Amino acid sequence: MSQRLLVVDDDAELRTLLEGYLGEQGFEVIAVEDGTALRRALDAGAFDLVILDLMLPDDDGLALCRELRARSRIPILMLTARGDELDRIIGLEMGADDYLPKPFHPRELLARIRSILRRMHELAGERPARELRFAGWTLSIGMRHLVGADGVAIPLSTGEFRLLQALAENANRVMSRDRLMDVLSGREAGPFDRSVDVMISRLRRRLNDDAREPELIKTVRNEGYLLAAKVERSA
Structure with a gap:
């Protein structure tokens, strides 16, 4: 079809x-x-x-x-x-x-x-049930949503989901903007392309992560971003 x-x-x-x-x-x-x-x-x-x-x-x-x-x-x-x-x-x-x-x-x-x-x-x-848990949050790979400690599911856009999944699967490791752009759209980031930064801002809001002093998604100057959390995986 x-x-x-x-x-x-x-x-x-x-x-x-x-x-x-x-x-x-x-x-x-x-x-x-x-x-x-x-x-x-x-x-x-x-x-x-x-x-x-x-x-x-x-x-x-x-x-x-x-x-x-x-x-x-x-x-x-x-x-x-x-x-x-x-x-x-x-x-x-x-x-x-x-x-x-x-x-x-x-x-x-x-x-x-x-x-x-x-x-x-x-x-x-990737729909078979799998979850990534970190800092009181659960990212459902099968349902493509984020669940908080209160049990409320937050639907994610395709871009938000892919970016958060990549950060969670590489927790505590810096991911460059180029690598994240490839995850996001399958292309390299241009010098003035802010797509990754915008998506990171959206994810921080989803995670209630203060953009001025983020505790979860941290900016590593001149390198990229990382998820600063212990991540548990379940099949």
Whole structure:
């Protein structure tokens, strides 16, 4: 069965281009123009990934990103204006898994899509019950959520889950930004790419870890990040 992609962009020419190109790559593509059509499409069927333009004329793309993350764990790939770093950072904070600045080559978009879907497939293969416990928290590998000492489950986005899993499985060892970027999106971090830093900030908030003086996820200057905790594993 073909994987289903939902493209949300007000540019009719781009929608037609992506429907044709991605369709030729074996995907089933539904392309819509705004938030209303996005909601209708999601209500009508399941999708494997949403490609969301943040610059929709009659909708707040960032609000749509937040709404999508609140209702589903479906991966979100943002399309942003080149150089609009603030929107990219906010979008990542709201739960997007990756971003691609416009204009872009369709092959680059395809590579990002395949990378995200490959990571999702790898996560699905890890579903047999396994947990990582640290500092009163439990990271469920099977359910892809975080459980606090109060027993309340906190759903994680794909990026949040992969990053926290990598840090927990390498506890007390520094992981470079490049390595974490590879975990996050399957590519190297550019000199101005803050995707990893944004995701770390989100994880700190999830873990109630003071960003000014973090006790769990520590910054190692000029090297990367580490999870400073004893981690227990259970099968």
